[in-house]
Amino acid sequence: MLTASPARSATKRATKRATNVSLAEDILTQAKALNINISQAAEAGIAQAISRKRAERWLAENHEAIESSNAFVEKHGLPLANYRMF
Template sequence: MGKQRTNITIDADLLAYAREKGLNVSAITEEALRAARREAWAQENAAAIDSLNAWVEQNGLPLAKYQVLKV
């Protein structure tokens, strides 16, 4: 997926600091948005993940008997 230009409003002092330090505001913003998306996904799927983990703890891994390397 390509990049798209957008406008955002940032505190002037923070923007001046970012420029002074040579920080890439676009890259920082993208990473913050990716982190927010990961966190939202984890929260939205927490119940399913907990349920699966509980099932595995109770029943073991479904194909464990076929596991070649035992850890």
């Protein structure tokens, strides 16, 4: 059974607020011709942008720890590698 992710479910239940967005005229025309819900498409695109930006920030904030971990593995190998069955 497929279920919506918690973030997606929260977005669906969230209170909506009107806003103004400027779009390129050709994009808006094509979207309307294809019966695309502009609000839903914008919300989905912004949610993806938020997710990407959070991932970028997390990587930047944890870069030093990641590099340290990679250096340890490069020097000493994977911890518990002797016990791997594959």
